[in-house]
Amino acid sequence: MQAEQNLVAANANVGAARALYYPTISLTGALGSVSTAFGDFLSGPAQVWSVAAGLTGPIFTSGAIGGQVQSAEAQKRQAELVYRQTVLGAFGDTNNALVSSQKTIEQAELQQQRVEALREFARLSRLKFEDGLIGYLEVLISENDLFSAELALASLQASRFNQVIGVYQAMGGGWVDIADSRTPVALSAERKGSSVQGR
Incomplete structure (x- = not known):
């Protein structure tokens, strides 16, 4: 959105620079002291001289105006390139985040199956x-394997949540608006709680 607004502003600057080619006529300044009626706008030598001066002004500065227009157009082209790069980067970030999230989901499902298998193995151990069939060392080994698998599963689940946040971020957010909409409710609840405690 920032890159888009920069492009809009650069495009407006081009229009403003091109507008300098056209003369600006101030009716109040040019006619206030020389003409008594709008119908006499182009009658009399004073009015013609005033209008001619206003019309020829941009012609004498056309080189400077042309430079301003070229500078504004160059800034617009730069803003366009930044906008395209930003959009392509956003698509790439979204794709990468979605692929990573999907892979993490698949890994977490496989790890969950491993945890369930090791949990059953530890129970049987x-x-x-x-029953006196095995020593306690085998029980410790099975429980240690189960604990390691559960830690790996928790790590994958945390990565999955982080990648979901990455997907939201790559797609432009959305959770910030939800948080902002809920903030006043939370603050009002805190204020009510503090007022109740004060009583």
């Missing part, structure tokens, strides 16, 4: 130990 405890039963075997209680």
Whole structure:
């Protein structure tokens, strides 16, 4: 949005620079002291001289105006390139975030299956130990493997949430507006709570 607004502003600057080619006629300044009626606008030598001076002004400065127009057009082209680069970057960021999120979801599902399998293995190991079929070392190993798998699953889930945030960010946000809309409600609830405590 920022790149788009910069492009709009640069385009407006081009129009403003090109407008300098056209003469500006001030009716109040040119006619206030020389003409008594609007119908006499071009009658009399004073009015013709005043209008002619206003019309020839831009001609004498056409070189400077042309430079301003070229500068404004160059800034517009630069803003266009920045806008295109920003849009392409946003598409790339969104695609990368979506692909990473999908891969993390798949990894988390596989890790969840591994955790469930190791949880069952640890349960069976405890039963075997209680029946005297295996030593306690095997139980510790199975529980250690389960704990490591659960830590890996928690890490993948955290990465998944971060990547969802990355998708929102790449697509231009959205959660900020939701947070802003909920902020006054939270503040009013806090104020009510503090007023109740004060009583």
